[in-house]
Amino acid sequence: MKMTTRSSHRDGADEATIESNESRLSVVELADVSFGYTSTPVVEDISVSIDAGEYVAVVGPNGSGKSTLMQLLLGLLEPDSGTAELFGVDATAFDDGARVGYVAQRAGTSREMPITVREVVKMGRFPHVGFGRLSAADWRIVDRAIDTVGMSAFADRRITQLSGGQRQRAFIARALAGEADLLVLDEPTVGVDTESVDAFYGLLESLHDNGITVLLIEHDLQAVIEHADRVICLNREIYFDGPSAEFTDSAALARAFGTGAQTLTGGNR
Amino acid sequence: MTLAFAAGGVYEAFVPILEVWYWLLALLYQLTGLDLINPEYTFMYRAILVGLCVGVIAPLIGTFLVHRQLALIGDALAHTAFAGVAVGLFLNAVLELSVSPYLTAVVVAVIAALLIELISEATDAYNDVSMAIVLSTGFALGTVLISLNAGGLAVGINQYLFGNLSTVSAENAVIMLGLFSVIVATVALTRNQLLYVTFDETAAAVAGIPVAWYNRIMVMLTALVVVGAMQIMGVILVAAMLVVPVAGATQVSRSFSESLLVSIVLAELAVLLGIGISYYAGATAGGVIVLVAVGIYVLSVLAGKVRQTGAPDEARELDSISQD
Numbered sequence: 124m125k126m127t128t129r130s131s132h133r134d135g136a137d138e139a140t141i142e143s144n145e146s147r148l149s150v151v152e153l154a155d156v157s158f159g160y161t162s163t164p165v166v167e168d169i170s171v172s173i174d175a176g177e178y179v180a181v182v183g184p185n186g187s188g189k190s191t192l193m194q195l196l197l198g199l200l201e202p203d204s205g206t207a208e209l210f211g212v213d214a215t216a217f218d219d220g221a222r223v224g225y226v227a228q229r230a231g232t233s234r235e236m237p238i239t240v241r242e243v244v245k246m247g248r249f250p251h252v253g254f255g256r257l258s259a260a261d262w263r264i265v266d267r268a269i270d271t272v273g274m275s276a277f278a279d280r281r282i283t284q285l286s287g288g289q290r291q292r293a294f295i296a297r298a299l300a301g302e303a304d305l306l307v308l309d310e311p312t313v314g315v316d317t318e319s320v321d322a323f324y325g326l327l328e329s330l331h332d333n334g335i336t337v338l339l340i341e342h343d344l345q346a347v348i349e350h351a352d353r354v355i356c357l358n359r360e361i362y363f364d365g366p367s368a369e370f371t372d373s374a375a376l377a378r379a380f381g382t383g384a385q386t387l388t389g390g391n392r
Numbered sequence: 393m394t395l396a397f398a399a400g401g402v403y404e405a406f407v408p409i410l411e412v413w414y415w416l417l418a419l420l421y422q423l424t425g426l427d428l429i430n431p432e433y434t435f436m437y438r439a440i441l442v443g444l445c446v447g448v449i450a451p452l453i454g455t456f457l458v459h460r461q462l463a464l465i466g467d468a469l470a471h472t473a474f475a476g477v478a479v480g481l482f483l484n485a486v487l488e489l490s491v492s493p494y495l496t497a498v499v500v501a502v503i504a505a506l507l508i509e510l511i512s513e514a515t516d517a518y519n520d521v522s523m524a525i526v527l528s529t530g531f532a533l534g535t536v537l538i539s540l541n542a543g544g545l546a547v548g549i550n551q552y553l554f555g556n557l558s559t560v561s562a563e564n565a566v567i568m569l570g571l572f573s574v575i576v577a578t579v580a581l582t583r584n585q586l587l588y589v590t591f592d593e594t595a596a597a598v599a600g601i602p603v604a605w606y607n608r609i610m611v612m613l614t615a616l617v618v619v620g621a622m623q624i625m626g627v628i629l630v631a632a633m634l635v636v637p638v639a640g641a642t643q644v645s646r647s648f649s650e651s652l653l654v655s656i657v658l659a660e661l662a663v664l665l666g667i668g669i670s671y672y673a674g675a676t677a678g679g680v681i682v683l684v685a686v687g688i689y690v691l692s693v694l695a696g697k698v699r700q701t702g703a704p705d706e707a708r709e710l711d712s713i714s715q716d
Binding site for chain 1: 459581582584585587588590591592594595597598599600601641642645646647648649650651
């Protein structure tokens with residue numbers, strides 16, 4: 124199967140069709156999606172297909188519609204026109220929550236809720252247990268997820284006592300505990316110190332190597348280019364969709380972010 | 393008719409519990425000789441029972457509300473419950489019925505709760521303005537209904553505003569037992585979903601939890617707590633029991649499950665001490681309970697500070713990020 128994007132506005136994407144494995148399944152499929160909170164569309168005529176196992180980053184300037192796009196593909200918003208599918212099902216009707224792990228922008232929040240890392244990660248099992256209690260097997264999965272993200276020593280600490288990077292790792296562990304196939308991260312490194320950001324991307328890399336599909340919404344262009352395989356550049360419309368290596372040299376970067384962006388990413392070298 | 397029959401059936405089902413409670417306290421009186429539980433004052437037996445129920449259900453629901461920063465919703469619903477009481481008293485006076493004002497309060501408060509939730513869904517946020525509108529509308533409706541038939545209705549309204557231990561009838565105690573059962577059973581069943589929605593609404597929605605429905609359940613449960621607690625706390629102070637014990641527990645607890653348990657313990661402590669002090673001092677129970685709860689909260693804050701200063705190494709350790 125060939126994975127292509129179908130936006131008429133992208134730059135460089137026609138050449139950027141990515142050969143993917145025949146057996147791969149489409150995880151996200153947006154076709155001609157437009158959406159606006161008012162009569163002005165926030166995203167317009169978006170067509171994107173993401174296959175299982177991809178590591179995709181969505182970038183764009185502030186107010187470009189990144190978070191709206193994320194909500195559309197997760198079924199949290201209904202498109203004004205076009206269709207959005209998640210694992211082959213209409214995204215708004217998709218009910219297999221365990222398959223999707225979501226990590227929000229958390230750092231810097233000052234919530235006082237006394238909840239431990241283990242209690243947060245436990246939530247990943249809720250779609251599996253419904254109204255019931257976690258079994259011994261569920262707890263083993265929870266502990267394994269905590270171990271995978273290197274947070275075993277902090278399992279019984281209150282989440283509010285952790286640094287931004289540690290907190291985000293706990294949220295990733297929650298997604299792992301749910302045994303999610305798709306990990307969606309909305310600007311996860313905002314407010315996280317540089318050292319922790321590196322460790323965070325290292326973790327994402329290893330999860331991706333283990334077959335998890337990663338969809339990252341990110342403001343840090345440099346990080347995106349370094350870590351993601353594919354970049355979707357959005358500013359209401361799709362300006363670019365292709366391999367991240369090609370993004371820095373594309374005209375889309377300057378169109379979406381202004382000419383200074385290429386300096387930020389070290390592009391046009 | 394069917395409703396009245398069903399209500400009668402529910403009442404009959406809870407009466408044996410009330411009788412066992414009387415027997416237990418009478419036994420305790422024989423053992424301790426405490427005047428507070430003198431069998432001659434069975435109204436105190438019922439007041440203590442209602443207080444103990446409040447001590448469980450208020451922090452149980454309050455824990456979810458406080459951590460969603462919805463502490464004031466209890467206050468708004470208490471004022472609408474006051475309108476419900478006024479509706480009940482008005483109907484009883486005009487139509488010569490004998491409906492418990494607490495039952496009409498349950499109906500009106502639940503409707504108001506859903507109204508707040510619908511406003512928040514329509515505007516995409518719980519906001520001070522919508523709560524203030526519902527709060528003042530409820531209280532205004534209550535005062536208008538009372539003034540319309542002031543001769544009969546003004547009598548006894550203080551018990552609803554400020555609560556009263558001596559007016560907890562057997563019927564009202566049974567209503568409380570009913571509310572207690574519904575609230576505890578609902579939270580026990582939906583605890584996973586309520587926790588997820590409280591902690592991270594978007595992630596809960598992504599996980600397939602119908603967030604809007606659980607928000608509606610939560611505000612309706614809040615309405616039930618408010619009406620139940622109103623009997624001894626009064627409209628004015630009822631929200632305190634949803635908030636203060638939870639705020640205290642947050643200071644000293646290390647986990648969510650621990651904070652639930654601690655908030656209930658703190659609330660029960662406030663209720664029992666408050667009822668005891670108010671009985672011997674001849675003061676209003678609601679006010680004393682809240683003052684005791686606030687005292688416990690202050691102690692909890694101090695205990696939390698002591699714990700923090702006692703663990704500087706832990707803070708340093710958390711500052712360093714482990715690299716895996």
